[in-house]
Every structure is written in structure tokens, then in C-alpha cells.
Amino acid sequence: MVAHKTVAVAAGLGVMGLHRNVIHPKFGSFVLLVTVLVDAEVSEYGQALDYTPCIDCKLCVAACPVGAIAKDGAFDALACTTHNYREFMSGFTDWAQTVADSEDAADYRSRVTDSESASMWQSLSSPPGYKSGYCLAVCPAGEDVLGPYLDDRKTFMDTVLRPLQDKKETLYVLPGSHAQEYARRRFPHKPVKEVTGGWHPPAKRSASPDRETRTS
Template identity: 90%
Template sequence: MLLATVLVDAEVSEYGQALDYNPCIDCKLCVTACPVGAIAKDGAFDGLACTTHNYREFMSGFTDWAQTVAGSADAADYRSRVPAAESASMWQSLSSPPGYKSGYCLAVCPAGEDVLGPYLEDRKEFLKTVLRPLQDKRETLYVLPGSRAQEYARRRFPHKPLKEVTGGWAPPE
């Protein structure tokens, strides 16, 4: 989830009131979809795993990438160490606001008026068309070396290549 603050100098309508219920239907699709295991079955959240993977192009990932560029002997060496898709992604984030790699938890969440109906009507079809493509997608997962996220991704998504990154962070002891 990307959090931000918005300051408004206007009167807020009745639609701006806090929810009086929890929209989560406890389906655990967010847990199943997360490629780095940042959301546990009990609802615990590993913010470092999420940040490491999703915000790769923010300062910590940029630092790793810059060190790779500086440590490369020449262009061929750099290309052997960094896939073209990662170079393109980093360049895109440098030329526009950075994006994040995986909003899968949000993409699969049926807790909304427009998606709850289709989920409840045909869960198998929802899983096939919404969840499975994300799980099957071949994509690089960014993890801290020795982290729970690294172990989870290796075990749960062996078809997805892992890239160890640090950016000055270390997994909790």
C-alpha cells in the first residue's frame, strides 16, 4: 500500500467519513498473491520485505543499481549483471515518479463494491483470471540476502528469479 497525506482546504462531505466496518472478508488472497510473503496468514506485515521488493527504484534500490553500474568493467559486463528489464525499470523511475513492482495485494482484493460480487459468484473463475496470472508471471523478485522474504520466494515461487539487494538495509535478526 502506498500511503500519502493529502491536505485539503475544503469542507469534507458525508462521503469522507471513516468506515464503520472492516471491508476485509478474510479471504487471504493478499497473502496468496504476495510474491515475497510480506503479508502473513495471521495478518502480520513485513514492511521491509514489501519495501525491498516494491520500491526497488527508490533511493535504496537506486544505490544498489548505481554500485552495480560503477562496479561494471564496461557495458558488456553491466549487461551481463543487469537484465534489460531492470535497466528499463530504473531508467523509467529516474525520468518519472517511481513506481512499484507489485501491487498484487491490492489487485486481488475483492473488498470493494465493484469486485466483491464477481468474487462471491464464481471464486474459481476469479482465482483463475485474477490471482493465477500474477502467481505464474515470470518476474524478478527483489529480496534482502538471508531474509524470510528470500526463503519464502524460493519455496513458493521457484520459477521467479530472485535478486539479492541491500541498499544499506539488513533483515531483522
């Protein structure tokens, strides 16, 4: 396992932004990282950047539908993964359990919408899709992408940020979480659905008759 973002920052390719993605000085957040491991001596190592291309616009904060990114830089990784990675392994496990728990087709449809079923099917037939890459979509940092934001911030907000905020979509949250409270308060028009994230505590094993006799 290689943490590509950590390697990229150490190599001087960019810095980690508020949204926890690498921001390249020229290309901004619109980069795809890969790490090449070599068993050889190198003559020179890259150096981390001594400045940040992040312009501290906080648009990633405004765009996140589950409040995973805070203005002060705090990051709720669990809120992000629960929603954004809904159709990866943890969300798939949760969905499979919903299928198993459903009494019949009607009961299943009362638990899972047609659009959710279609989205899960699509992820099963191709690489899983992210539910919300909004923090990347709205990030204006980087020499090649900064211009439209600086030229007309209102138009940028109206055409890039607000359509994502206004979009009606299901938000996946853990019960009783900050993400649940934030989503309901900040985006009341977006349906909020409680999920487990695929994680369940292990079932309690009942004591054997012999043990019950010994401890009674």
C-alpha cells in the first residue's frame, strides 16, 4: 500500500488542501497521482513546496454535503467515507445486508429507491463511483484553473458551486453523527439516509449449557 498523496507532497508536486487532496501549483486539484517504486539509488530527492497554492476560498467547505470539511481545517474522514464511498466495499456490504433483510421485492423497494439500485448496479459492472467529488469540482486553485474564479467570482459561484448545493440527492450518514445533523440543517432539500457503513458489531455468542450451569 502506497499513500500517493503523502508521496506527492513530499516530492514537491503540491500541497494538501483543506479538502485533503493534493493541489498542484499549475493544475490545481485536477491531477491523477501514481507512485513508481524503484530499487535503485537516486541522485537527488524532491523537496516539499515552501508555499501553498491553496487560496483559502473555503469553497470545498461550502460544497461538501455532509460537512466533512470544516473552516478551521478539521476533517471528518468517517463522514466523507460513509457518503462518498457508498458504493465501495463498505457500502456494498450494507446494501447486500439490506437485500438479505428484505421480505420481498416490495419491501426492498421501500428501503432502496430505484435510482439507488441503478447506481449500485452501475458500480458493480464498472469501477465504483464516488458519490461526491464536489470538493474537487469547485476548487479554483492552480494557475490553469484560477482565472475564471478571479475574473468573476459571482458567476463562478452560480455556475459551479450552487448547482451542487441545489442538487437533490440522497446523503448517506451514520445515525447520530455530526454529518447527519449538518446535512439536515444545511441541505434540507436533500434526503438523508441512515446507514451503517457496512460495519456491524459482532453478534453476541450465547453461553453454552455447561457454562450456564457452572455460573448459575
